[in-house]
Amino acid sequence: MERLWIRLLPFLVLLGLCEAFLVADREREERSRSEVGRLEIHLGDALRAWRPELTQRASGKGKEALEALVTNLSRSLRAGLEVRDARGRILAAHGLDRDEPAASELPESGVSRTEKGRTLVVVRQPLLTSGPARIGEVRATAEVEEAGFPWETWSFVLLIQVFGIGIVLFAVTLALRPLSVLGAWFRRLGVEGAFRVGSPPPGIAEGGRLEADLRRGLEAMRGRELAVEESFVEVALCLAREHEFHTDGETGHAQRVRRYASWLAERLRFDPEKRDELEVAALCHDLGRIPPDSGSPWGRESIREERHPEEGARYFQALQGLQGAAEIIRHHHENFDGTGYPHRLSGEEIPVGARILRIADAFDRLRAEVAGAALEAGEALEAMEEDAGRIFDPELFALFKEEVLLRESDRKRVTLESAKSED
Numbered sequence: 001m002e003r004l005w006i007r008l009l010p011f012l013v014l015l016g017l018c019e020a021f022l023v024a025d026r027e028r029e030e031r032s033r034s035e036v037g038r039l040e041i042h043l044g045d046a047l048r049a050w051r052p053e054l055t056q057r058a059s060g061k062g063k064e065a066l067e068a069l070v071t072n073l074s075r076s077l078r079a080g081l082e083v084r085d086a087r088g089r090i091l092a093a094h095g096l097d098r099d100e101p102a103a104s105e106l107p108e109s110g111v112s113r114t115e116k117g118r119t120l121v122v123v124r125q126p127l128l129t130s131g132p133a134r135i136g137e138v139r140a141t142a143e144v145e146e147a148g149f150p151w152e153t154w155s156f157v158l159l160i161q162v163f164g165i166g167i168v169l170f171a172v173t174l175a176l177r178p179l180s181v182l183g184a185w186f187r188r189l190g191v192e193g194a195f196r197v198g199s200p201p202p203g204i205a206e207g208g209r210l211e212a213d214l215r216r217g218l219e220a221m222r223g224r225e226l227a228v229e230e231s232f233v234e235v236a237l238c239l240a241r242e243h244e245f246h247t248d249g250e251t252g253h254a255q256r257v258r259r260y261a262s263w264l265a266e267r268l269r270f271d272p273e274k275r276d277e278l279e280v281a282a283l284c285h286d287l288g289r290i291p292p293d294s295g296s297p298w299g300r301e302s303i304r305e306e307r308h309p310e311e312g313a314r315y316f317q318a319l320q321g322l323q324g325a326a327e328i329i330r331h332h333h334e335n336f337d338g339t340g341y342p343h344r345l346s347g348e349e350i351p352v353g354a355r356i357l358r359i360a361d362a363f364d365r366l367r368a369e370v371a372g373a374a375l376e377a378g379e380a381l382e383a384m385e386e387d388a389g390r391i392f393d394p395e396l397f398a399l400f401k402e403e404v405l406l407r408e409s410d411r412k413r414v415t416l417e418s419a420k421s422e423d
Contacts (some may be wrong), residue, residue, distance in 0.1 A: 006224050008163075009169070012168070012169070013162070013165065015161075016158060016161030016162060016163075016164075016165055017158065019157065019161055020154050020155075020157040020158040020161060021154065023153065023154070023157045024106065024149060024150050024151070024154035024157065025149075026171050027150050027153050028147050028148075028150055029124055031147035031150070032119075032144065032146065032147045034398075035144055035145065035147065036119070036121055036144055039121045039142055039144060040121055040123060042077075042413065043121065043123040043140045044078060044123050044125070045076060046073070046076075046077055046140070047123060047125040047138055047140055048125060050069075050073055050104050050138075051125050051127065051138065053069065054066075054069065054070075054083060054127060054138050055127040055128065055129065055135065057069055058083055058085070058091055058135060058136055059127075059129065059135055063091070063092070066083060066091060067090045067092040067094075069239045070082070070083060070092040070093065070094050070096045074094040074095040075094075075095075077140060077142070078140040078142065079095060079140045079141060079142035080093075080094070080095035080140070080142070081093065081094055081095055081138070081139070081140050081141075082094075082095040082096060082138070082139050083127070083136060083137070083138050083139075084136050084137055084138075084139070084140075085135065085136040086134055086135055086136050088337070095141075096141065104308075118143055119143065119144040119146070120138070120141055120142070120144070121141070121142050121143075121144055122139065122184040123139070123140045123190060124137055124138070124139045124140075125137065125138050125139075133286075140336040144385050166390040181201045182201065184201075184319065185197065185201045186201065187359055189218075189221075192320065193225060193318075193320030193321055194204055194218055194225050195222055195225065196320075197218075199215065199218070200214040200215060200218065211316075215284065220400040223314050225319075225320070225321060226321070228319065229319055229321045229322055230401075232316075232319060232322070233280055233284075233322070236280075236283075236284045236287060236315060236316075237284065238285055239284075239287060239290060240254055240283060240284045240286065240287050241254075243286065243287070243289060243290050244286075247289075249368055250286075252287070253286075253364055253365075253368065254283045254284070255283070255358045256364045257282045257285065257357070257361050257364050258279050258282035258283050258360075258376060260359075260360035260363055260364060260400070260404075261279065261282045261353075261356050261357055261360040262275070262278070262279060262282075262398055263400070263404075263407065264356045264359070264360070264396060264399060264403065265279075265356065267399050267403060268352075268399075273324075274353070275323070277322075277324035277325045277328060277353060278325075278328060278353045278356060278357070280316075280322065280325040281325040281328035281329050281332070281353060281354075281357060282357055282360065284311060284312065284315070284325070284329065285309075285328075285329050285332050285357060285361065286308065286312065287311075287312040287315055287329070288307070288308035288309060288310065288311030288312030288313070288314075288329070289308045289312075293396075299398055305343045306342060307324075307342070309330050309331065309332060309333050309341070309342055310330060310331060310342050311328040312329045312330075313327070313329045313330035314326075316329065324353070327353070327354070328351055328353035328354045328357055329354075330342070330343075330354075331343070331345060331350050331351055331354035332354045332357040332361065333358065334346075334350045334354060334358070335353070335358075335390065335391045336350070336389060336390060336391060336392055336394070337389070337390045337391070339390075340358075340391075350393075353397075354405075355383075355392070355393040355396055356396060356400075358391070358392060358393075359384070359392050359396060359397055359400050360400075361395070362384060362391070362392070363380055363381075363404070366380040366383055366384065367378075367380050377404050377408045378405075380402050381404060381405075384397065385397070385401070
């Protein structure tokens, strides 16, 4: 909705300004026309009223009397005034300046505009004797005062426009809000996955067909997402077992690490989702050791040790429901003091699942029979205790130690190699 306001508001404000200027300009023109009409009527009435007196003095011999009358009348009307005889000669005139157009340039009556932009109103009346014989004419010329811009009208129209724009945008916002909410829900669905978004957003056609369709679609997406994740995990587990089978001393390693990690998950009361993520990560934590090149033999360390956590995480991070497992795999070789790899995280920066997996993985490797260096549970714990706080989370290690002493104090280690030797 914010984008809609940002995009539409400047356009609508500009439209409102233009509309206000157009309305105000039309009113100014209307005022000018009204002033012209008023002035024409005023001059015409005055000339008709004074025409008998002007006719009498124009037909007489007293030019001074005519000039005096024209002067007084011109001043009272605030207009230029002239009296001409039948041949067009000026008998008397007053109030005409040098910018006044010549008689031949003026219309019989009406409005004229000079080169300098002045608007003139010209009114003519014939001077007639009782014959009636035309002895001349009287002409009044007055300049129309230009009407000022009606700012009050402009302000009022602009206020109405702004108010109308606000109402329109508010109505559009209310109308499109459900679509905005639905769009945000779909974006969240794409980022977080079908299992984390919950039900469709409230207020979107509640109880209607749209809500029912959304719920059915969401359930279908969850089913497909779950099926894809399960299939992928099965393939990943097969690859991890195959890798163990072709690597000396690795047979059963992932299963044992999963079992040790599950002890701490149970002790910390992980919810089922976090526990599943930890167990998947434990079973597949060495998947990144598999050579990416089919030409490389199985079991050969063709990828550097520092890269295998990132390589293993890449298998899982594409699926939304397995991103938690990907993070555990990515950081299961981080040390508590920040000296690990690949990102040198430390302390609480390391995901708790990765800290658990770091302990479980190290414990099983100390107990594995590689080159005859297998350790009993107590011996392995003593060796690890020296690195508590440096490599391992000390609090988690303390809990793990309690679980191991409780569950495996007198339990004999059985591996594939020891079983072969007994035979």
